Amino acid sequence: MQKRDREATRTRLLEAARLRFAREGYDATSVRDIARDSGVDATLIFRYFGSKKQLFDQATATAHSPDLLEGPQEELVARMVATIVDHDWTEYGGEHPLVAMLRSSAHEDARQRIRQEVCDTYVIALRDLAKGQDAELRAELLSAWMVGIGILRSVVATPALAEARAADLAPHIASVATDLLGRPMSGTVDQSRSEGESDQT
Amino acid sequence: MQKRDREATRTRLLEAARLRFAREGYDATSVRDIARDSGVDATLIFRYFGSKKQLFDQATATAHSPDLLEGPQEELVARMVATIVDHDWTEYGGEHPLVAMLRSSAHEDARQRIRQEVCDTYVIALRDLAKGQDAELRAELLSAWMVGIGILRSVVATPALAEARAADLAPHIASVATDLLGRPMSGTVDQSRSEGESDQT
DNA sequence: CTCTCAAGTCATCGAACGCTGACTTGAGAG
DNA sequence: CTCTCAAGTCAGCGTTCGATGACTTGAGAG
Numbered sequence: 001m002q003k004r005d006r007e008a009t010r011t012r013l014l015e016a017a018r019l020r021f022a023r024e025g026y027d028a029t030s031v032r033d034i035a036r037d038s039g040v041d042a043t044l045i046f047r048y049f050g051s052k053k054q055l056f057d058q059a060t061a062t063a064h065s066p067d068l069l070e071g072p073q074e075e076l077v078a079r080m081v082a083t084i085v086d087h088d089w090t091e092y093g094g095e096h097p098l099v100a101m102l103r104s105s106a107h108e109d110a111r112q113r114i115r116q117e118v119c120d121t122y123v124i125a126l127r128d129l130a131k132g133q134d135a136e137l138r139a140e141l142l143s144a145w146m147v148g149i150g151i152l153r154s155v156v157a158t159p160a161l162a163e164a165r166a167a168d169l170a171p172h173i174a175s176v177a178t179d180l181l182g183r184p185m186s187g188t189v190d191q192s193r194s195e196g197e198s199d200q201t
Numbered sequence: 202m203q204k205r206d207r208e209a210t211r212t213r214l215l216e217a218a219r220l221r222f223a224r225e226g227y228d229a230t231s232v233r234d235i236a237r238d239s240g241v242d243a244t245l246i247f248r249y250f251g252s253k254k255q256l257f258d259q260a261t262a263t264a265h266s267p268d269l270l271e272g273p274q275e276e277l278v279a280r281m282v283a284t285i286v287d288h289d290w291t292e293y294g295g296e297h298p299l300v301a302m303l304r305s306s307a308h309e310d311a312r313q314r315i316r317q318e319v320c321d322t323y324v325i326a327l328r329d330l331a332k333g334q335d336a337e338l339r340a341e342l343l344s345a346w347m348v349g350i351g352i353l354r355s356v357v358a359t360p361a362l363a364e365a366r367a368a369d370l371a372p373h374i375a376s377v378a379t380d381l382l383g384r385p386m387s388g389t390v391d392q393s394r395s396e397g398e399s400d401q402t
Numbered sequence: 403c404t405c406t407c408a409a410g411t412c413a414t415c416g417a418a419c420g421c422t423g424a425c426t427t428g429a430g431a432g
Numbered sequence: 433c434t435c436t437c438a439a440g441t442c443a444g445c446g447t448t449c450g451a452t453g454a455c456t457t458g459a460g461a462g
Contacts, residue, residue, distance in 0.1 A: 004428070004439045024307045027228035030419065041441055046421060102303050105356050106225040115357045123359060134373075137361040140353055141373055144362065145342075148349025152341055155306050156316045158324060160338040161345065172335075172342055175380050180373060205409045205458070231449065242411055247451060 010048050012038040015091070017059035023093040025103035026056055026110065057109070063097045063117060073129060074186045077142065077177040080122065082166040082189055084150045095154040098147065102155075118143055131182035138180045145176065211249050213239040216292070218260035224294040226304035227257055227311065257305075261314065264298045269322060274330060275387045278343065278378040281323065283367040283390055285351045296355040299348065303356075319344055332383035339381045346377065 016037035020029040031052050035042035049055040066087070068079050084096050092100050098117055104110040126139035149169075152158045167188065174187030217238035221230040232253050236243035250256040267288070269280050285297050293301050299318055305311040327340035350370075353359045367374075368389065375388030 006439065009439080025226065025228065025304075027226065028307050031421085032419085042420090043422085043442085044440065047440085052420065102352070102356065103226075103307055106229050106304055111356065111358075115359065118353065118357050118359060137365060137369065138373060140359045140362045141346075141350065141370070141377075143359070144349035144353040145346045146349070147352055147357075148345035148347070149342065151303070151348055151352070152319065152345040155303065155312065156319050156348075157312075158316065158319060158341045158344070161341045164338060168338065169342070172339060172381060176342075176377055179376050179380055207409065210409080232451090233449085243450090244412085244452085245410065248410085253450065 006048075009038070009040055009044060013040065013045060013048065013055070014059050017055050018091060019093055021056055021059060021104065022095060022097065022100035026107060027104075031055070053109075056104075060097065060101060060110075060113065064091065065097075065121075068121060068125060071189070072186075074184060075189050076125060076129060077173060077181075077185050078166070078170065078187055078189050080146050081149065081169060081173050084146055085153065085164065085166045085169065096150045099150040099154060102151070118147070122146060126181065129181050129183065138182075142177065142180050207249075210239070210241055210245065214241065214246060214249065214256070215260050218256050219292060220294055222257055222260060222305065223296060223298065223301035227308060228305075232256070254310075258310070261298065261302060261311075264318060265292065266298075266322075269326060272390070273387075275385060276390050277326060277330060278374055278382075278386050279367070279371065279388050279390050281347050282350065282370060282374050285347055286354065286365065286367045286370065297351045300351040300355060303352070319348065323347060327382065330382050330384065339383075343378065343381050 013034060016034045017029075020034050020037065024033075031045045032042045034055070035045060045052070045055055049058060065083055066079075068076065068083065071079060087096075089096055098114060101110055101114050101117075105114065122143040123136070123139045126142050127135050130138050149161065153161045153164070170187030172187070174185055177185035177187070214235060217235045218230075221235050221238065225234075232246045233243045235256070236246060246253070246256055250259060266284055267280075269277065269284065272280060288297075290297055299315060302311055302315050302318075306315065323344040324337070324340045327343050328336050331339050350362065354362045354365070371388030373388070375386055378386035378388070
């Protein structure tokens with residue numbers, strides 16, 4: 001067992017960076033803060049990552065989110081909401097990484113990263129489900145709702161939404177998603193499906 | 202006419218601060234930036250406002266937005282969307298002040314200001330309109346949609362929403378608002394009304 | 403003209419910033 | 433044990449930050 005472990009230190013720095021950048025945003029976070037959180041010397045950040053900017057890029061590169069496309073189509077929106085509302089995002093300070101990243105949206109790079117994530121993960125998947133005209137716009141409007149829910153829940157901490165679980169939102173999710181996509185959508189994720197899979201047929 | 206005009210200088214500083222804080226967020230904005238934009242010495246900021254924080258507070262205190270409660274109830278949501286989408290927010294860098302403020306949401310003060318604005322301006326007005334149970338939650342869900350639309354439009358700049366005007370969103374606004382509030386809502390603001398008296402319905 | 407006082411400027415403070423190069427330390431190989 | 437080399441530390445660079453107090457300037461009053 002190694003006491004001086006390059007990989008472990010790198011990981012600690014990345015984790016601390018992820019948390020700080022999410023909570024405080026890029027500008028309010030200093031490399032010394034991150035180093036202190038990790039219990040290592042700040043110099044190592046530049047040794048390992050080159051610059052604060054590159055650390056930010058690497059720390060926020062991978063959004064450790066579940067695969068939304070896995071499962072029945074009519075539950076897609078419900079899965080998205082569950083990801084935002086019920087998923088454990090303590091690694092990112094308790095907020096969905098997309099929401100946390102908005103704090104750094106003064107930088108074009110971060111903004112572009114957000115756009116990429118929103119379009120690739122939400123808009124495209126929803127657009128493929130939307131029936132009829134205006135599919136793109138309606139997909140974006142539904143994506144906007146997801147993002148808005150994430151923000152009001154954790155950043156603004158509006159009373160009802162802050163306490164709400166995905167199950168509480170289910171009926172409203174279902175009806176709005178059905179309305180905007182023009183096809184019947186479920187508000188909840190069917191849990192019984194995943195049990196039958198556990199015994200590896 | 203005065204060459205050295207305290208009030209005019211104060212106003213110039215406030216305007217520059219408003220723009221900078223909106224575009225870059227609190228931390229990425231320096232008092233020297235604001236002073237340079239205003240064409241005055243940075244020292245005056247401390248003379249006139251005491252500190253950077255107090256300048257921020259004063260610059261972002263008044264949201265120069267139109268009164269949303271003025272006009273027929275069924276157009277309330279349409280007015281909200283129009284305020285976010287069509288209103289001229291160049292004073293705040295082209296974004297709704299609420300959206301811009303998210304960039305400074307690492308600071309509890311800013312967060313609280315956002316919460317206040319969202320609750321007072323959006324949630325309460327919508328809750329009073331919502332029929333049936335879960336009024337608060339449904340009002341917040343609709344507010345979340347507004348905020349999300351503002352963000353995807355200007356921050357994320359999603360392709361369809363970035364180009365959309367309020368009129369393009371009207372049908373979807375109408376049906377989602379009607380659905381969530383449980384009463385018929387219009388997607389557009391009736392312009393012909395503005396000439397006559399406001400009718401209370 | 404001179405005087406006055408507020409508006410505006412200047413020099414600078416101490417702290418914190420991102421970042422660098424020279425140094426120290428410790429675990430494994432011989 | 434000693435030697436080696438990568439992991440980790442240290443002192444400090446140059447810059448910028450928010451903030452302060454002493455100073456200069458200029459328009460209006462007399």
